[in-house]
Amino acid sequence: MIQKDKNLREIYVWQLPVRVFHWVNAFVITILCITGFIIGDPPAIQHATAPSHNYWFGIVRFVHFFAAMVFIVNYLVRIYWLFAGNSFSVLRNYYPLTKKQWRGIKETLKVDVLLITKNPIYDIGHNPLAATTYGGLFIIMILQIITGAMMFSVQSNAFWAPAMQDLLIRFNGFFPIRSLHHWLMWAFVLFAIVHIYLVFYHDYIEKNGIASSMIGGWKFIAQPIAEDYEKEQALRKDVEHLEKEKHNKK
């Protein structure tokens, strides 16, 4: 729902790899949560009388492991893109190290979480608070991959399996690692609820097309903000160019 009387401009924010990563990731995490939950607490589906007639639990586990491999490869692509992507998708967005990011987090808390401030705050890429939670999720994803691979190692002939099994045993074996893997599943569930809600919340009050931006890549940004952004980009290019020149001279 775009306001006709507002002066909005389209800006290309999410490049194709980010969008593909996002949807593959969201889909695969959903599958992993469902199959993982079933592995941890299997329902009583017992329509066969002998094991030779059935394999449904094995299939659930297979789907979990298959989805896990897709999850890992997809994440590797995103890690590459954390270095090769545009300014909205590179690594520095996701860890609040600058004063500006901390100020943004504080303002976003006031404006969007606690609803204290009535006028909105505009961001073209992720807002600093959201970006920080994605940074947290990226770390949880790594933990989930490592704990999962540690457990997977005992049933694998892969070249990395012996090293992971050794790691598993050094970390006191299955009991703690399985528990951690299980707990972290709930971190994904909680993240998804809040994340999906907030995407629609921003879409609703700011009318910037944020929900569809993860599909098409474009966002609608108010004219003055867009102009400032373009000015900033132009300046950055200049500075970069000058720095390169200086470097080449040496």
Add this chain to the structure above:
Amino acid sequence: MNTESMYNHLRKRGISRRDFFKFCGVMGSMLGLKASGAEQIADAFMTKPRIPVIWQHFQECTCCSESFIRCSHPIVEQILLEMVSLDYDDTLQAAGGFQAEAVAEKTRKDYKGNYILMCEGAIPLGNKGYCTIAGEAAEDRLKRFAEDSKFIIAWGNCASSGCIQHAKPNPTDAQPIHKVISGKEIINVQGCPPIADVMAGVITYVLTFDKLPELDGQRRPKVFYGRRIHDTCYRRPCYDAGLFAQSFDDENAKKGYCLYYLGCKGPNTFNSCAVIKWNLGVSYPIQSGHGCIGCAEPNFWDYMPLYSHIPSTYGFGVESNADKIGAALTGIALGGVATHAVITNVRKRRLIKGSMDDDFSLNEKDTEETIQELEEKRDRLINKKKDEDSGDSEKDK
């Protein structure tokens, strides 16, 4: 020092040559050695002098000793008892009191750096008074005998990772041997208790090769702790088929379905119960209808209850676990999100209706600062370039 060979020692004690070779055969196959394994064992026992053994008991229940005297093969049992019971084991030896202590002390001195120390039990570090043997604190006694030993064999979960004494909140600060002793070669023969034949295998290996077998990251011998119960369990096809007993007395339990749903810890436990089995190879827990409790893994008592796959969370109420807490948090999150949505519609009403003038005040300060910074940086670079250019041209002149 005694230089009599192990074989001669056994012969004197009435073991026949025939029985001795049977023993070598059984042990060679048990350890998974090559065909020449039995020969190697026989050779070592015939040429090497008997290595003395001191067996110390600390915070424990003696289930490891109980297991040990139930080796599957009577000859194995007899031979190994002859080998280990001689020097000091306060449970098995005939001597007692001062006499026993004197024997232990004599062995320690005479065979300095040459005897094997076997330990059963954990060491309470909380207070020396928690466990004393012959008036000596467990910790002091362990250190005294460990100092002069060649290898240390830690029997069972107590000595390997603390077992139930070490379970939260660990009131006596019980610690396994390897947390108390450093700089010695220690092997953890895990389990509560370890399987008798595994104990026999480890002793035979050490006596034969004069070194410890290959160990994993928990110092467990890989031959016996390389695979999980779950990977060797005969009920595994039921697991893969999703056929789970729902209670111990239902139709499915009678059919022998997998015990995963009833909390079987086989998927978490590295041990060879499903292969070697217990009590002369008669059965093992799952075969007898009860799930594995995970006794060969460190801290398994902290992942109770026995009859649930998902462990309880202490501090959140005894009945809680990850799924219950996760579901509760999910409910709270959904409620929070719904509340937020309602409040948003009230607080941001004017913004939503579009009747609010554009207000970029929150962004302005940031943007101004950033642009100013960038401009300054650019100007600095340009000035520098100009300076350098003029410097260059002056040089050219």
